[in-house]
Amino acid sequence: xxxxxxxxxxxxxxxxxxxxxxxxxxxxxxxxxxxxxxxxxxxxxxxxxxxxxxxxxxxxxxxxxxxxxxxxxxxxxxxxxxxxxxxxxxxxxxxxxxxxxxxxxxxxxxxxxxxxxxxxxxxxxxxxxxxxxxxxxxxxxxxxxxxxxxxxxxxxx
Numbered sequence: 001x002x003x004x005x006x007x008x009x010x011x012x013x014x015x016x017x018x019x020x021x022x023x024x025x026x027x028x029x030x031x032x033x034x035x036x037x038x039x040x041x042x043x044x045x046x047x048x049x050x051x052x053x054x055x056x057x058x059x060x061x062x063x064x065x066x067x068x069x070x071x072x073x074x075x076x077x078x079x080x081x082x083x084x085x086x087x088x089x090x091x092x093x094x095x096x097x098x099x100x101x102x103x104x105x106x107x108x109x110x111x112x113x114x115x116x117x118x119x120x121x122x123x124x125x126x127x128x129x130x131x132x133x134x135x136x137x138x139x140x141x142x143x144x145x146x147x148x149x150x151x152x153x154x155x156x157x
Contacts, residue, residue, distance in 0.1 A: 001106040001113075003055045004089045007078060009108050010071040017112035018059065018094070020104075026059055026096060026115070029067045032074060034058035034095075035081040037088065046124025055087060057106075058095040093118075 010016070018026040040052040081087045092106045094115055104115035122130055 010075050013071045016069050020115050029065050030059045033060045044123040046127025053090045054093040055090045
């Protein structure tokens with residue numbers, strides 16, 4: 001989800017709720033303690049220099065159980081971030097601590113925001129010798145065409 005998308009969704013909501021993919025909700029009393037833009041410059045294992053920008057939201061649970069972040073307040077924090085940091089529209093990445101600090105992609109399901117598990121991948125698979133994944137095939141899918149088969153009596157096998 002891009003920053004521009006969340007800015008369109010928030011005015012339509014009464015409450016802001018985040019849910020993990022496993023079905024658990026972030027407690028209602030969470031705080032958004034940071035909104036920022038992260039620029040990452042790195043080199044992949046194939047030697048290609050890459051640049052990546054994301055908008056970062058950090059969620060935190062405190063002991064103030066009566067706290068509820070309203071959509072207008074989050075819009076205000078986003079607006080301040082754009083003004084003060086010159087933040088650009090980019091994909092949102094959410095940091096949230098469960099067992100450790102996790103990074104999540106963000107989606108909206110029409111009611112609340114979903115923290116989507118992120119995965120790693122090799123960006124230069126062709127350069128580091130990782131073979132392409134072969135698609136599994138069922139024996140019943142094999143062609144019975146005689147042009148691609150060998151007669152056991154032909155001497156070719």
